[in-house]
Structure formats: C-alpha cells, structure tokens
Amino acid sequence: MKKIVAVLLPLAIFLIVFFYTAIPFNFDGFISPVPEYVPAGNRPPEFGAWLAYWDEDLAIENLTLGLPVQSISPVWYVLDGTAALTQSPHQKGSEIIALAKKNTVQITPTIFNDFDGERVANLIGDKAKIADFLDTLITIIDDHDFAGIDLDLEVIEEDDKLAFSRLVDAVGQLVHQKGKLLSVTVHAKAGKNDWPGSLGQDWQEISKYADRVRIMVYDYHNSKTEPGSISPIDYLEDVVDYAVSQIPLAKIVIALPLYGYDWSQEKDVIPLTYEAISSMVNKNRIEVQLEKQSFSKHFDYQQDGVGHEVWFEDAQTLEQKIRLVQSKGINKFYFWKLGGEDKRVWEIK
Template identity: 30%
Template sequence: MWKRAEGESRRGKRRTGGVLGRTGGSIWFLVLIASALLLVVVMAIPRQSGPEPPGPLVVASLPFWNLANGTSTVVRNDEAVNEVSPWMYGLGEDSRLTIQYSPVQATEVAGHLQRLREAKIPIVPSLANITNGEWSYEPVARMLHDPEKMRRHVIEIVELVKRENYDGIDIDYENLKAGDREVFTRFVTELGTALHGSGKRLSVAVFAKTTDAGYDERNVAQDYVAIGRVADQVRLMAYDYHWATSPPGPVAPVGWVRDVLRYATTAIPRDRIVLGIPLYGYDWSGGNATSVTWLQAFRLATEHRAQTAYDPATQSPWFRYTDAQGRPHEVWFENSVSSKAKFEAARGSGIRGVYLWMYGYEDAGTWPELRNSLPASRSRGRA
C-alpha cells in the first residue's frame, strides 16, 4: 500500500556560537526575510491534486471465435470498458503453451489486437486448459504435479506476456480435482511472484461457490483465500447455474450471484474480486441445450412468435417455442435488464468490478446500463 506522505521532518538546530555571536541580529533578520519569501513562493505554486479515485474495473472477455465482433463492440464502447481478455491460449499434450486459433487466422487476430492497442485498452489474454479444442485435465495436471514442468510453465507464461507486451495473463484452468488444491495454489503463487517482478498482472478465474468446499471437486481445488493473496484479480465465474445438460433454467439467477459474492467477500479482498457476468443463454430441447446469443434468442422468439416472459425472482428472461419438427424448446438467456441486476449486485457488494463473457451479439441496451451502474475508469485498467 502507498503510505500517506508525512509532513516535513523537524531537524534539531545545532548551535555554532562563534558565527551567531559575530553576526548577531543581522543573520536572524535575513533568515526571517528569506523564510517569508519562501512561504510566498510555496503558496504561489499550484497544489498538485492526487490521483482521482479509480472507478470500477470492466473487463470484456473475448473468445477467439468472436474476436472480430467483440473487438468492434469494445472499441465502440471504449468509455465503458477498461480491460480486455482475448480467450485464445491453451495447452498442448506436453503442457506447453499453444494458440487456440488456426495459423491462417494469425494475421486477422493480430489486426484485432492492434485495434485494441490503438484504443489504449489494456490486454490481459486468457490461458485455458484447452487441448485440441477440448477441455483437458491431464496436461495441466502433469504440470501441476511436476516441479520442473511447473517452473518451465511459469517461465514460458512470463516470456509470452513480456514478448507480446501484454499487461498480464488470466489463468482459466478448469475441472481440477480436490487433490490439486495445494499444487494449484503453489502454481498461482509462483506465477504471481514472477509476473509482479516484471511489472505484470495476474488474474485467476475461479468457479463460483458459496462455501469453501463448494459442490464438487473443481470447487475444492480452488482455494479462494490463498488465490486472493497473490492474484491481482480473482474472476468469479458466476454463470452456468443451469448448463447444457441440466434441466432448463436461468444461467445466472441474481439470488445465487449475491450468495456467491457474499461468500467471496469473506475470503478475498474486495478490491481483487471481479464478477463474471454472462451475455448468453441456452436453448433446451430433449434434455440437452445449445448455447445462444441474445440476438439468436431474439430471432428465435420472433420467428416462432413466442411470448418472452421475465422471471422476477431470478431476474431472467425466458420463453418456450415448438420447432418445425414438433419438438418443444425452452430458452433462458440474458438481456440488458437481467445484466443490470447483476451490475447492481456487483456495485452493491463493493467489489473491484465485472467481466463480461461476450459469447456473441449481446443486447445493445447492455452498454448504457453498464455505464449507468458501473462507470469505468481507464486508469483502473492499468492499476
């Protein structure tokens, strides 16, 4: 923490009898005149104000398959966003870093990143345990339980961040096991220390939970208290309360989101907590669901003339329709109203900010609601 500047130190005066004795009152007169002039000069210098209180952090998570639209949306709304996390790095079978997009997309991706840099938006890309396009446990587990592989992995990440001039890295290692808890803490601690030594930041994505144990092994594997000590941002993935293979229901019911925040603020410093907010939904039919953007949900409701309802208890919109094959569907999604409820929950909890999982085309009304609830400060993005 910055220490408050102390006042001028008072040094004891050392008497030098001979000099003072010879000059007498003339010296004191000159001292008084000089002091008065100095006071006038000091008062005339404009007082420098301290840094303005930082505003909320607003991060846009941009998956590589939506990088073009996501970049354009962020640049259009750059006064509402002060950090971006392109979701584009993964792990190979050998636990080494990989790029999730294909080589033929490299030039296009570089162009989008350049647009973000020109807009002066800090870039903190996400690194996930995605191998060959799928979530994979073994590569990250091998790294976590092998000290040499972990050391190499930390070095590789720091070199990537420095080489590409990123502001930091976001670690999104999912579906770990309870037995990985201690080594995962060791990994993020070593990575945080190395990044901070290079003037870079560490963000860690964690599964949402309302107790330390949570509801399964992947929750146990993430120690909120320990991670909160070393990460600059702890991103709560407060979504997928209902998911692709669950029964239909809201993606992020606001009551559950508040419960997640209530627990998180007992374990992690509030100024390090960033609430993940989904801007997508699911379309269930036959026991499974496909993910949908707000735009896709809107088109489905329009095409099938479905009446959209709004569940006040969970603050979530939904509708039902029957497709051309006669199969019933139930869609739960997010719009500007449901997102606003979560923006207000974040603001009310006093946490650092939010990150938006921008799966695709979101409700355009989300952006004014975001600006009203959480006016972003660019300086916060570089804190």
C-alpha cells in the same frame, strides 16, 4: 354519437396495429418486484470481457464501436495434454491488439486448459514442466507487452488444491517482476454443497498472489443440466457473500453471462448469443417471461414438433444483478463473451 364512433374506431384500430407491428418484442416491460439494491459508492462499474478465438469477427465488430470496456482477455493460449503452453487457433490477434491499443483497452490474454483437470495435474506435479511453463509465459509477456495474464485453469481436483496455489504463487511472482497484472479465473461457489470441480481452487490462498480473482457466476444451469437460469440472482448473492469472506474486496471481479441456452426435448443444448435470441423472439413473436426468483428471462417454442426452452440474460436482468453486486462493495465485472450481446449492457452506469 355514431359519427364520433365512426371516426375514433379506425384510429383506435390503427394505433393497436401500429404498436403491435412496429415495436420489437424485447419485453423490457416484464418488471417483477425485486429488492432495490443500492451501489456502495457512486462509481460507474468497471467492465471487461473475454474474447473467444472462434468468434473473433464478432469481437472485432464490438471493439470497433469503442465500447466502455477497460480490459479484454482473448482466449489465446492453451495448456495442452503434455502440460505445454501452446497457442489457440486464433487468426486475427494483430488486428485485435491494434484495436485495443487504439481504444486504450488493456489486454490480459487467457490461458485455459479446455476444462481438463488432468492437464493441470500433469503440470503441477512436475517441476521441469512448471519451469517450461513459466519460461513460455515470460516469452508471451515480453513479445507482446500485454498488461498481464489471466490464468483460467478449471475443473481442478480437491487433492491438487495446495499444488495449484503454489503454481499461482509462482506465476504471480514472475508476472509481478515484469510489472504486470495476474488475474485468476475461478468457478463460482458458496462455501457449501459446492460442485466438486470448484474445490481445487482455494480463494483465500489464490488472492494472496493474484491481483484479480474473477468468479464465473454463470452456467448454474448448462448443457448437462435441466433448463433453468444461467445466473440466478439468489445464487449470485450467495456466491458474492462467500467471496467477500474469502477475498479482499478490491480483488474481486464478478463474471456474468451475455448469452443464453436453448434446451430441446431431444436433449440437445445449444448456446445462443443475445442477438440470435432477440432475432428469434421478434421474428416469431414469442412471449418472453421474466422469472421472479432468478431474475432471468425465458420462453418456450416448438420447432418441427419438438419443444424447446430458452433461458438468457439481457441488459435489464444484468443491470439488476450488477446493482446487487455493487451493493456489496464490488465494482468490477467481466463478461463471457464479447460479441452478439445486448449492446444496452454497456450503457449501465
């Protein structure tokens, strides 16, 4: 008996040490009981992603891999303080366009207003500025033969709702005359107790003129809030249910996060890519938890005596959220943003 113990004990110790040191701490084993969502139909999800102009190298690295994305929206055009449409300071547009064409990926560049609703108010209140805006759009489309345009104008006042819908109508007419697609990106809302910045976007009206309405179901908790899930699954369901009541199913695109936030006790909040989070977890052997209500992952750590709390999404949490959305009959998804994400997301079928 002693001989058997003498032989087996070192083997057991070896196996424990091997599994502890050799396997990365991705904690996919943290499964909690959640509903089994059944997709409506057998079609694989359609994926697209935004490209941030300040992270072009990461995006190019991913495009080189030939990931299964049908379209990309580089954030290349800005509505400035004078209501003029200008280029963002991107550097590698030609390379991105070439890679997209090589991989048959549609490009619908994003026009954004840097979260400044006043810029939108300045535009929609001036017919001459609207005319200039539309002329610039024509030039952008003609010069690059893009598949369409993504209009991402955020934080619009409720008083500007009607005028903003008219702008979407005008842009839609112009884009469709060119045989192109119009996507309009909107804040998430559920039809009650909604954030005021979302009230200037009338989903029903917008969907009359847009081919796609991308709903940003992320930043539920963000740099201005306490720590928490960026995209809670219960809130996602509320948003999707409201969207289905306002927008034709075929036009709904659900936008989800590929990133996380690090909240410190000193009130600093830093966005992190999944790759940065994964590296931190594996390097420091941090224990990751899966919260049941939000179906999002999180962990705590200390650095220089300061407490930190990190919340993020990975392939496991996103797959469950994608299945929920599919169970409602929606199959189109967009992600913020391409580069540094959990690559297993692209394996979701």
